[in-house]
Amino acid sequence: MTGTDVTSRVVQEDGTLSDYWVPARNAESEQMVVNMGPQHPATHGVLRVTVKTDGEVVLDCEPMIGNLHRCKEKIAENLQYGQFMPYTDRLDYLAAINNEEVYARAVEKLCGIEIPERIKYIRTIVAALGRVSSHIFSIGVYGLDIGAFTPFLYCYRERERANSLFEKLTGGRMLYHYYRVGGVARDLSDEWIQDCLEFLDIVEDKSKEYNALTTWNKVFKERTMGIGILSREKALAYGITGPAIRASGIDFDVRRDDPYGIYDRFDWKVPVSRGEHGTVGDCWNRHWIRAQELQESIGICRQAIDKLPPHDPKLTPKSIYQPYINPNVPRMLRGPKNAEVYVRGENPRGELAFYIVSDGKNMPYRCKIRGPAFSNIQVLAEISRGYLIADLVAIIGSIDIVLGEVDR
Amino acid sequence: MSLNDLFGQIPGWGEYVPSFVQMLIIAFVPALLVVLAVLTPVGIMGVYAERRWSAFMQDRLGPNRVGLPIWFDGWQRDYTGKPWYIKLWGLGQGIADGVKLLGKEDFVPPGGDAFLFLSAPLVVFAGALGIFAALPMSDGLIAADVNVGVFYILAVGAVEIIGVLMAGWASNNKWSLLGAMREVAQVVAYEIPMAMTALCPVILVGSLQMTEIIAFQQGGLNMWGIDVVGPELAQWGLGWNLWRAFPVNVVAMVIFYICVLANLKRAPFDLPEAESELVSGFLTEYSGMRWSLFFLAEYGAMFALSGITATLFLGGWGSGPVFGALSLVPVETIDLGVGMLKWTTVAGIAEFSWKTVLLMLLMINIRWTLPRLRIDQVMSLCYKYFVPFAMGCILLNGLAAVMGS
Numbered sequence: 172m173t174g175t176d177v178t179s180r181v182v183q184e185d186g187t188l189s190d191y192w193v194p195a196r197n198a199e200s201e202q203m204v205v206n207m208g209p210q211h212p213a214t215h216g217v218l219r220v221t222v223k224t225d226g227e228v229v230l231d232c233e234p235m236i237g238n239l240h241r242c243k244e245k246i247a248e249n250l251q252y253g254q255f256m257p258y259t260d261r262l263d264y265l266a267a268i269n270n271e272e273v274y275a276r277a278v279e280k281l282c283g284i285e286i287p288e289r290i291k292y293i294r295t296i297v298a299a300l301g302r303v304s305s306h307i308f309s310i311g312v313y314g315l316d317i318g319a320f321t322p323f324l325y326c327y328r329e330r331e332r333a334n335s336l337f338e339k340l341t342g343g344r345m346l347y348h349y350y351r352v353g354g355v356a357r358d359l360s361d362e363w364i365q366d367c368l369e370f371l372d373i374v375e376d377k378s379k380e381y382n383a384l385t386t387w388n389k390v391f392k393e394r395t396m397g398i399g400i401l402s403r404e405k406a407l408a409y410g411i412t413g414p415a416i417r418a419s420g421i422d423f424d425v426r427r428d429d430p431y432g433i434y435d436r437f438d439w440k441v442p443v444s445r446g447e448h449g450t451v452g453d454c455w456n457r458h459w460i461r462a463q464e465l466q467e468s469i470g471i472c473r474q475a476i477d478k479l480p481p482h483d484p485k486l487t488p489k490s491i492y493q494p495y496i497n498p499n500v501p502r503m504l505r506g507p508k509n510a511e512v513y514v515r516g517e518n519p520r521g522e523l524a525f526y527i528v529s530d531g532k533n534m535p536y537r538c539k540i541r542g543p544a545f546s547n548i549q550v551l552a553e554i555s556r557g558y559l560i561a562d563l564v565a566i567i568g569s570i571d572i573v574l575g576e577v578d579r
Numbered sequence: 580m581s582l583n584d585l586f587g588q589i590p591g592w593g594e595y596v597p598s599f600v601q602m603l604i605i606a607f608v609p610a611l612l613v614v615l616a617v618l619t620p621v622g623i624m625g626v627y628a629e630r631r632w633s634a635f636m637q638d639r640l641g642p643n644r645v646g647l648p649i650w651f652d653g654w655q656r657d658y659t660g661k662p663w664y665i666k667l668w669g670l671g672q673g674i675a676d677g678v679k680l681l682g683k684e685d686f687v688p689p690g691g692d693a694f695l696f697l698s699a700p701l702v703v704f705a706g707a708l709g710i711f712a713a714l715p716m717s718d719g720l721i722a723a724d725v726n727v728g729v730f731y732i733l734a735v736g737a738v739e740i741i742g743v744l745m746a747g748w749a750s751n752n753k754w755s756l757l758g759a760m761r762e763v764a765q766v767v768a769y770e771i772p773m774a775m776t777a778l779c780p781v782i783l784v785g786s787l788q789m790t791e792i793i794a795f796q797q798g799g800l801n802m803w804g805i806d807v808v809g810p811e812l813a814q815w816g817l818g819w820n821l822w823r824a825f826p827v828n829v830v831a832m833v834i835f836y837i838c839v840l841a842n843l844k845r846a847p848f849d850l851p852e853a854e855s856e857l858v859s860g861f862l863t864e865y866s867g868m869r870w871s872l873f874f875l876a877e878y879g880a881m882f883a884l885s886g887i888t889a890t891l892f893l894g895g896w897g898s899g900p901v902f903g904a905l906s907l908v909p910v911e912t913i914d915l916g917v918g919m920l921k922w923t924t925v926a927g928i929a930e931f932s933w934k935t936v937l938l939m940l941l942m943i944n945i946r947w948t949l950p951r952l953r954i955d956q957v958m959s960l961c962y963k964y965f966v967p968f969a970m971g972c973i974l975l976n977g978l979a980a981v982m983g984s
Contacts, residue, residue, distance in 0.1 A: 205753045213855040227757065227954060316855050318846065318951025324637040390847055390950045560757070561953045564856050 202230065205560075209238050213316050213564040216574030220551070220567070227559045232552050236545075239578035247538035252278045252504045253352050255538070260346040262542060263576040265308050266519045268301035268337070271350035276431060277514035277525035281506050284353045287486055287497055291433050292479045293355055297340070298432075299472035300367065303374060304333035305519035306465040307381075309571045313458055314385045316568030317394050322384040329377055332370050339363055352504060354486075354496025364476055371469050378465055386455075386462055395458060396449035399554045399566035406452070409550040412543045413521025414464060415570055418444045418456035425517040437474045439467045454569035461571070464519075505533050520544050520571055542576040610708075617711060618879045623673035625878030625939070631669065632940060633947045642669035676871075683867030688751050691864065695749035700865070700872035702742030707876035709735035710883035715789045717896045717927030728789040729781055732887055733774050736842060739876070740766050743851065746873075747861040758860025761954055762851035766842050768961045773838035775969035779831040779976045780820040780891045789890060793897035796820055804982035815903030819894040824979035831972040832892040834965050836938070839884045841957070843877060846946040850954055881939055889934035896927030899934070 183189050208219040217238035223231040243262065247255045259274045260267035272294055279286065286294075311326025334344040340363055341347040341356060349356045385391050401411065406419040416423055424441040426434045442463035444456040488495060506529025515524035521543025528537040547570050555566045627642070634641025646667040687693045712735075713728045715721040725731055740763055747759020781787055784795040796818045800808035802825055808817040821828055841848040852860035862873060889895055910922050952960070 203753060205757075211858060226760070314950065318849070318853065318855060319949065321633075321637050321947050324639065328638055384948070385950075388950060390952060393956055394950060394953055559953060559955070561850075561853070561856050561951075 201225075207232075207560075207563070208235075214567060215312070215572055218548070218567075218572065218574055218577070220563070222560065222563065224560065227561070229555055229558055229560060229563050232555055232563065234548050234551050236548065236574075236577050239574045241579065243579040244538050244540055247535055247540075249534065251533045252282075252506070252535065255535075256350060256352075257346065257348040260348060261575055262540065262579060263305075263518060263520060263523070263544065263573045264345060265573055266301045266305035267346050268297050268349060269305070269516070269518045270523060271347070272298050273514060273516035273518070273523045274525055275350040275352055276516060277512055277527050278352045278504065280514050281510060281512045281527055281529055282352070282504055284500055285497060286353065287483060289358075289480045289483060289486065290354045290495065290497070292475050293359055293495075294350070295432055295434070295437075295475045296359070296367070296472055296479070297337075297349065297355075299468045299475065300333065300336065302468040302519045303371070303465060303472065304330055304337075306461045306468070307333070307374065309461050309519070310381050310385060310458065310465070313568045313571070314381075314391075316564050317385070317391055319384060319388070319391065322381055325377065325380055325384070329370075329374050332373065336363070336366055336370055339366065351494040351496050353500035354494055356494050357488075358482060358486075358495045359479075364479070367472070368476060371472055375466070375469055378462070382462055386459055392449070392455060394561075395455035395565055395569065396453055398454045398558060398562045399569060400450050401452040401550060401554050403452070405550065405553055409553070410546045411521070411550060412546065413518065413571075414460040415457050415521065415547055417442060418460045419452040420444055420446070425515055425522050429515065431514075431516060433475075434471070436478070437471050439471050439474075442467065454565050457569040457571070503533055506531060506535065515541070518543055520573060520576070521547060523576075540579055542579060544570075544572040544574075544576040545579070548572050548577055618708060618875060621882045622875040622878045623670075623677075625881060626673050626676070626874070627670055628939065629878075629943050629946075630672070632943045636944070636947050642672035645669050645671035645675055647671050647674070680867050680871045685869065686864070686866045688864045691751035692749035695745045696864075697869070699742045699746035699749060700869040700876075702745060703739050704742075704872045704876045704879075706735060706738035706742060707880040707883065709738065710880060710887070713789055714883050714886050715793060715890055715895055716886065716931050717925075718921055718923040720896075720924065720928070721789060724788060724790050727787045729777050729787045729792075729891070733770070733777060736880070736884070737766070737770055739842075739880070743861050746865070750861065750864040752864050754857045754859075755861045755863050758851045758853070758857045758863070761853075761857075762844065762861065764954065765848065765850060765957055766844075768958055769838045769841040769848075769965075772834055772961060772965035772969040773842060775966070775973055776831040776835040776838065777891060779824075779828055779972050782973065782976045782980050783820060783823055785980075789895070792820075792890060793895040796894040797898045801983055803979060811906070814898050814906050816894055816899040818898055819892065821892045824976050827972050827975040827979070828892065830968060831976070832888070834969055834972070835891065836888055838961075838965065839888060840942060840945065841961070843880055843884060843942075845881070845942055847949040847952050848957060849946075849951060850957060853951055855951075881942060882935060885935045885938035885942070886931065888938055889931065893934050894930075895934075896931035899930045901926050901930045901933070 203224050205222045205224055206219060207222050208214040209217040214220065219235040219238065221233050221235060222229055241261070243258060246258055250258070256271055256274060259270040262270045278284075307326045307330050311323040311330070314320075314322035314326075337347055337349075338344045340359070341349040401415065401419050403419050403421060406416050406421060411419070412423070412425075420443065422441060422443045426432070427441055442460050444451050444460060448459065449455040485498065486495060506527070508529070508531035511526065511528045513524060513526045515522050517523075522541070523543055524541035526537075526539040526541070527535045530536040551567065551570065555563045558566070631641045631643070633639075646669075647665040685697075687696055710732055712722045713725055713731050715724070743762045743766075744759045747755045747757075747762070750756070780792060784792045786792065786795075797810070797813060798818055799806060799810045799813050800818045800822055802823065810818075821832055844851050850856075850860075852862050857863070862870060865873065886895075893899070905922075905926050910926075913922060
């Protein structure tokens with residue numbers, strides 16, 4: 172395929188020119204293979220994409236993953252159930268708290284542990300807060316990918332507040348280890364709840380700023396609308412989840428469609444792209460779904476705080492070193508013999524699932540992690556062929572991968 | 580003043596005709612002085628303004644502490660153990676950065692073309708510096724008032740492209756090459772509407788000379804053949820080319836200003852060095868002082884082209900609120916204490932400064948607000964919108980000139 176291709180736009184059915192380029196076999200040009208990454212500002216970590224280009228047009232690309240592989244699944248097989256919890260933080264390190272929730276639920280289902288009512292609410296609050304914090308970051312970084320620096324710093328200003336909230340609650344600003352099997356590390360204080368409500372007000376107010384600088388900005392719309400269109404069928408075929416699949420017009424959210432937790436008690440909706448703006452499945456819609464989910468998560472967090480049941484004296488830990496959990500959880504967790512669970516949950520980036528096989532020991536026999544970013548990044552080549560290098564950056568940013576989860 | 584008169588002023592030379600080498604030396608010394616006295620402060624202040632202004636915009640602090648440390652050992656250190664320093668509100672940041680960059684390795688990428696790689700920053704810098712020669716900063720403060728001033732500036736400003744292409748090609752880096760390709764495509768395209776809109780005031784004035792353009796804007800305003808403003812009011816800035824052939828030149832100025840942004844590779848047109856796409860574009864392999872030469876050139880050109888925009892459309896140093904306000908007081912009678920200094924020079928510096936600084940701050944504001952355009956959008960903006968509009972501006976300005984503007 173060397174030597175004879177140049178690229179051009181296609182005349183579409185309605186007479187307009189297409190947004191994408193295709194090779195046309197009528198003139199000579201040379202192709203070039205460019206390595207994007209692992210050290211590249213726009214690959215969100217240590218992703219390496221080999222891009223075959225013709226001038227600036229991406230003819231083909233291939234994401235080369237594995238630079239951040241840390242043998243998470245093997246580690247899980249060598250640690251007790253509770254000990255693996257902090258390792259799950261490092262999967263999707265931008266929404267660490269949501270990873271913990273899925274793992275905790277998986278172990279609880281395996282061992283048949285019930286969760287007290289107040290802890291269910293606490294988990295919902297911190298998970299919603301984690302989603303807010305993660306989506307703020309995604310929106311800001313997407314602005315950075317498109318070339319707008321200021322929204323990133325605005326978003327980071329609020330994310331720092333979220334980090335401080337988590338620090339107050341868990342002691343960590345990024346990697347929390349807050350969940351325990353059967354509960355959480357400690358109870359929410361009234362002061363923390365006040366801080367959280369204040370933070371939600373600030374985010375709700377400032378999200379208008381983010382939207383003005385990114386979502387509704389003319390240049391931003393020009394750059395992202397109609398770019399990297401991920402069709403319904405392709406999204407299903409590749410197992411895309413999270414905001415990306417909702418942007419492709421598929422109404423799917425694990426929290427609602429495979430219910431867990433107490434999300435059915437709140438008034439919230441799943442934002443789905445119906446093609447009101449741009450094309451269904453383009454970069455702009457993926458960004459817009461995130462911006463809408465930010466609002467929904469704020470609503471869930473507020474409602475959960477509103478309905479938070481009072482503290483049950485039975486749950487009071489015996490000492491400050493003990494977690495705030497269901498008191499019936501045994502000191503040594505053992506899974507049942509020859510049992511397996513597959514538990515999935517909705518993370519900010521999609522569906523995270525843990526498949527745990529137990530052979531009756533205090534460690535899992537096998538722990539398979541299904542990361543959303545790992546599945547989502549596979550579609551990159553499909554949707555970026557024929558676009559420019561600048562669009563490739565926009566597409567990578569809109570899929571919103573976290574390399575910690577891709578490589579695990 | 581002829582060359583002989585100039586050399587005649589050197590004591591002992593009289594009618595002596597200097598050799599070529601002596602001429603070169605005499606030409607280079609003032610040029611060096613201009614570099615040191617104008618471009619370096621402009622660069623440092625530009626970087627400082629950009630950092631500080633963007634920090635204000637982004638809820639950050641920016642550099643606000645760095646001053647000049649006092650290094651004598653012994654008595655300067657107080658109990659905190661920190662060196663004493665002269666507080667400069669962070670202005671020392673530019674100097675600190677300069678010292679840091681001087682200490683860095685002058686790196687040439689293996690496989691690159693060393694000669695082109697090393698000389699590229701000089702070409703870019705020369706292009707930016709060349710604009711200063713015809714930049715009228717005040718009454719008498721213009722290095723060379725050539726009769727083809729506007730033409731000269733457009734020509735010299737385009738030299739930069741060659742340097743960037745050299746840099747991109749010689750870096751032996753694909754990102755650099757892509758950046759250089761983008762630069763050439765973009766800047767060459769934007770030269771066209773830029774030159775066309777620069778012609779609009781030239782048509783009205785009837786001269787390419789900078790001082791003529793400024794003097795013209797000091798005169799009364801005739802709009803489409805009707806005398807609107809007399810010379811007295813024109814001092815306030817009502818005689819600017821911006822208002823002439825109203826509203827055509829407002830459009831022309833907006834187009835010119837955006838083309839200046841594109842030629843300077845400032846956001847949203849920073850595709851050649853697009854950070855998130857091409858790592859750093861043609862700058863990727865540069866380090867140390869050569870890298871900072873590119874930056875000095877960018878800020879120098881920012882200042883110079885803002886000044887040119889002000890001169891072409893906003894009256895330059897010659898008219899505006901400062902001159903208007905000074906016309907109310909008997910300013911000519913004030914003794915400035917220095918024989919050669921005219922009051923128009925002093926007022927002109929103030930007039931030129933506020934316009935230029937305002938235009939520069941607008942550039943910074945735009946940079947930190949807008950996302951980056953894509954290369955095809957940049958090109959279609961130029962060829963589909965700016966070129967036709969600029970042609971229309973030329974046509975209507977010609978009409979206005981015929982009608983006696």
